[in-house]
Amino acid sequence: MAWDFETDPDFQEKLDWMDGFVRDEVEPLSFLGLHPADVKNPKRNALVRPLQEQVKAKGLWACHLGPDLGGQGYGQVKLGLMNEILGRAGFAPSVFGCQAPDTGNAEIIAHYGTPEQKERYLKPLLNNEIVSAFSMTEPQGGSDPTGFVTRAELDGDEWVINGEKWFSTNAKWSDLLVVMAVTDPNAEERHKRTSMFLVPTDTPGVEILRNVSVWGGQDGSEGYVRYTDVRIPADHLLGERGGAFVISQTRLGGGRIHHAMRTVGACKKALDLMCRRAVSRKTREGTISDKQMVRMHIADSYIELEQFKLYVLKTAWMIDKYKDYRKVRKDIAAIKALMPKVYHDIAARALHIHGALGVSNEMPFAGQVIGAFVMGIADGPTEVHKETVAKQHLRAYRGVNDPIFPEYSIPNLRDAARARFDMEQLVAAE
Numbered sequence: 001m002a003w004d005f006e007t008d009p010d011f012q013e014k015l016d017w018m019d020g021f022v023r024d025e026v027e028p029l030s031f032l033g034l035h036p037a038d039v040k041n042p043k044r045n046a047l048v049r050p051l052q053e054q055v056k057a058k059g060l061w062a063c064h065l066g067p068d069l070g071g072q073g074y075g076q077v078k079l080g081l082m083n084e085i086l087g088r089a090g091f092a093p094s095v096f097g098c099q100a101p102d103t104g105n106a107e108i109i110a111h112y113g114t115p116e117q118k119e120r121y122l123k124p125l126l127n128n129e130i131v132s133a134f135s136m137t138e139p140q141g142g143s144d145p146t147g148f149v150t151r152a153e154l155d156g157d158e159w160v161i162n163g164e165k166w167f168s169t170n171a172k173w174s175d176l177l178v179v180m181a182v183t184d185p186n187a188e189e190r191h192k193r194t195s196m197f198l199v200p201t202d203t204p205g206v207e208i209l210r211n212v213s214v215w216g217g218q219d220g221s222e223g224y225v226r227y228t229d230v231r232i233p234a235d236h237l238l239g240e241r242g243g244a245f246v247i248s249q250t251r252l253g254g255g256r257i258h259h260a261m262r263t264v265g266a267c268k269k270a271l272d273l274m275c276r277r278a279v280s281r282k283t284r285e286g287t288i289s290d291k292q293m294v295r296m297h298i299a300d301s302y303i304e305l306e307q308f309k310l311y312v313l314k315t316a317w318m319i320d321k322y323k324d325y326r327k328v329r330k331d332i333a334a335i336k337a338l339m340p341k342v343y344h345d346i347a348a349r350a351l352h353i354h355g356a357l358g359v360s361n362e363m364p365f366a367g368q369v370i371g372a373f374v375m376g377i378a379d380g381p382t383e384v385h386k387e388t389v390a391k392q393h394l395r396a397y398r399g400v401n402d403p404i405f406p407e408y409s410i411p412n413l414r415d416a417a418r419a420r421f422d423m424e425q426l427v428a429a430e
């Protein structure tokens, strides 16, 4: 009977080290006007590279990867516990070699890339020498990838790409764009019409029209990218022609749970700050933490956080068990749908309890609330994920066609029970 909520003492030691290291060395980096993805910036590198070396020396570098790719192969549960710590600090994933979107892009290159593609991109990506962007969403709509119109056409031994992509995160710092484009518009199966390409960002015809910020962000890093007659050699196709959907699912399954793991950390931080304020802020004869309604905010936040964390870890455990994201699709979709609500509610309470300071730009809460909305949109909106949960869950009910008064109606259950147990006879037998 294996049902255990404890962390091995050896691993707990690593988590304790991470906790102190992130607090003391990594969290301050967010306040220096630098960006974790700006990998060509000498100031950023002077600060980040030595920290990355310390992480490597501790055997904690790129822990989402198996040993074949330089990671530890810890699996998702351990990764969940680690990401809970990394979720507190914007720079932490880069310092630990597990920053999105590079993690997902490296994963698909490792999975589908040719030896030449791996040689050119995988190593520098895994070493955080370059960054990459995933260029899939288009301005006219991202939730339905069958509506994408960016085209790639084969011309001799080159692909020619034309179209526009929107919210290609980190495009402006990237050396590599992973681009999804329609190659076979007439393919019978809609999901086989698009293919994935590796496009060096400096290819002529690639143009970043704007770098958009998420509201409140200082530094726009969401690339609005136009591709005009962008020519790349035929061997820059990633995986099979028509295979973009399968490839993107490989990428997004892991990405979604990793976001959820880091969101546990962000929620924990908000709850921590909420409690500190509640016990420190004086009102009338005591502190605001003496007030019943404030205590309710704290209790609700704790309860929601614990539920969410356990569900994330259980889903991580299932991924470790089945080693197949498809088998855990329902639960990955469920935590993706749950994440924005839990994050929003806890961050909003933390904001509220801090009063005017809470809404100001001197506190992180407004950014967290917007961050919660981002979590409900990026990698697919909540509605789409709830639809997946319902669809997957209803599979178990295929073929069920109950009558108007089903067998589980109380009169029917009563009749069935009476038919089974002859009460008169039972009493007589006593």
Ligand SMILES: Cc1cc2nc3c(=O)[nH]c(=O)nc-3n(C[C@H](O)[C@H](O)[C@H](O)COP(=O)(O)OP(=O)(O)OC[C@H]3O[C@@H](n4cnc5c(N)ncnc54)[C@H](O)[C@@H]3O)c2cc1C
Residues within 6 Å of the ligand: 101, 133, 134, 135, 136, 137, 138, 139, 140, 141, 142, 143, 144, 166, 167, 168, 169, 214, 222, 374, 377, 378, 379, 380, 381, 382, 383, 384
């Ligand atoms: C911070 C951030 C980073 C991102 N990074 C990347 C990136 O690196 N690469 C990339 O390619 N994309 C990226 N995206 C884009 C993201 O994947 C899309 O925003 C997302 O898929 C939704 O597409 P959309 O914005 O076009 O919204 P739309 O598709 O226009 O949807 C808008 C709203 O319509 C409703 N809706 C849509 N479809 C359905 C449905 N089937 N059922 C019910 N309601 C529905 C929902 O309320 C939804 O929020 C990022 C987005 C954000 C916010």
